[in-house]
Amino acid sequence: MEAKSGVPDIIVRRLPQYLRALTQLQAQHVHSTSSQELGEKLGISPAQIRKDLSQFGEFGKQGTGYSVNYLVDKLQEILNVKRVWDIALVGAGNLGHAIARYQGFTNRGFQIRLVFDQDPEKTGERIGDLIIQDSRKIKELIPAHNIHIAMITVPASAAQKVAEELVAAGVRAILNYSPNPLSVPDWVHVEHIDPIIQLQHMTYYLE
Amino acid sequence: MEAKSGVPDIIVRRLPQYLRALTQLQAQHVHSTSSQELGEKLGISPAQIRKDLSQFGEFGKQGTGYSVNYLVDKLQEILNVKRVWDIALVGAGNLGHAIARYQGFTNRGFQIRLVFDQDPEKTGERIGDLIIQDSRKIKELIPAHNIHIAMITVPASAAQKVAEELVAAGVRAILNYSPNPLSVPDWVHVEHIDPIIQLQHMTYYLE
Incomplete structure (x- = not known):
């Protein structure tokens, strides 16, 4: 960085x-x-x-x-959060649903604007105010909404492919919930949500 | 700390x-x-x-x-992770399900051993190998399994009450997925999973 x-x-x-x-x-x-x-x-x-x-x-x-x-x-x-950044979320499984409903976003600079899933059964379903979109529309909808930040909540095996699609669509910052590292161009920022990091910090202090 | x-x-x-x-x-x-x-x-x-x-x-x-x-x-x-720490997870909603199935735990020092929910409809259901237990059994099952680490994935409004029950049951480290701070005794370690922290770190670098 x-x-x-x-x-x-x-x-x-x-x-x-x-x-x-x-x-x-x-x-x-x-x-x-x-x-x-x-x-x-x-x-x-x-x-x-x-x-x-x-x-x-x-x-x-x-x-x-x-x-x-x-x-x-x-x-x-x-931190550039006096504005509100629109976010795309890819992966409408349990985790995607939970994040789309997370109560911690309010007034902190972010809102989830698009949700994608590759499962045609899920396409068209709602999560709150959002309608789940077909993942094949990533390259069309992300630029159309001028979105530069995405969250990846797909299974580990699909995360790299999704990251590449997001980058091709103009995403420059990815919050990755999958446990594997992502390979992306230098100019794309990636952060991980990995509960083990915090758990290991606490076990340092436990006997 | x-x-x-x-x-x-x-x-x-x-x-x-x-x-x-x-x-x-x-x-x-x-x-x-x-x-x-x-x-x-x-x-x-x-x-x-x-x-x-x-x-x-x-x-x-x-x-x-x-x-x-x-x-x-x-x-x-x-970091005290050459052993495996058993973890209790409280809140078997979408987030709890996602975490119970998270593929990133393997060989990193932790396994989820107990899952609780207060909803009687969920009690007895399975998530993988785990059976969802009634939250009223926290004070009985957590000491019985000698568990000292818990994850809280309940709605924000219920998190403080759950934290108190966990501490009373002997938990000394809590990973809190709810957006609100928890009030716990000094000798209990609390860490938050809050995606906004990582998002704001990335927006610093975005124009």
Whole structure:
């Protein structure tokens, strides 16, 4: 992952965590916070948080803490989520259904706009407000909706083929729920959702 | 999160990523790797990788790289996943079904052993080899199976109550798929699966 404007990716990776914690404080009507408080919530040292945020400018004053609203606003701007990104979801199995109904998308910069499945039995069915489309329409519908982000929730064996179809249709960022790595061109960003990563982090601390 | 044997949690968090990348190399019959190669796979600087691994001893020699098999073995040991941890899954909806069938668990230290749902209609149904149990049996079955790790895949509104039942039953690590934060005692580890974190990391790089 290239560094945009010189900020190391390892720092960029922490920004969504900060935004998430700050949004939770906002929901609790907390107006001001500190690197100590954020650090405790996130298991990151206060010094690291101050250093990370200082990469993007001056967000708080020594001793007075951070304005929650201001920091939420700035992080949304930095992470490019002051807009809403439309997402295509490929794979309308159990996982696809669950994600299409996930309650965590609201006000965080994303909405699922298209759902695809290769099974003709599923085509035309609804998930909430969405109608399942035939996967063969990926190359037509994704550019037509100007979509650049996709989630892959197909079985492991089909994930690589789907990724290639998505990239050919103009997708530049893929969130991959299948356990296998994807081979894509350099300019396509891929992230994995892999529960084992978080489970192994916790077992480190268990006897 | 407390530091065990003085290693900062921020480093511990990266170890499962290293293990995942190394296991993929192992599957490709690669015997030796470098911090450069791992760094490219993971978007982490080679210097950071060397520094992280050096916290746990000497794993490679300057210039000759790391033995993949040896490093996999050591990381499994450090992360406590040379054994298999039984997991309880609460919530047998679409997401619970998808996770119970996830193909990424094999040989990574975990197996789902119990599945619960509060819906009496679902109790007794099968997901693969598992039989869905009534959630009221959490406090009986979890200690009986000596289970300490759970995944929560219930709707957001029910997650806190389920977390409390799990903790009362002896669970010390929870992987939470619901979008809300959980309030648990200090000695219980909680991690979230939240796709927005990864999506926001990618939109940072998109125009």
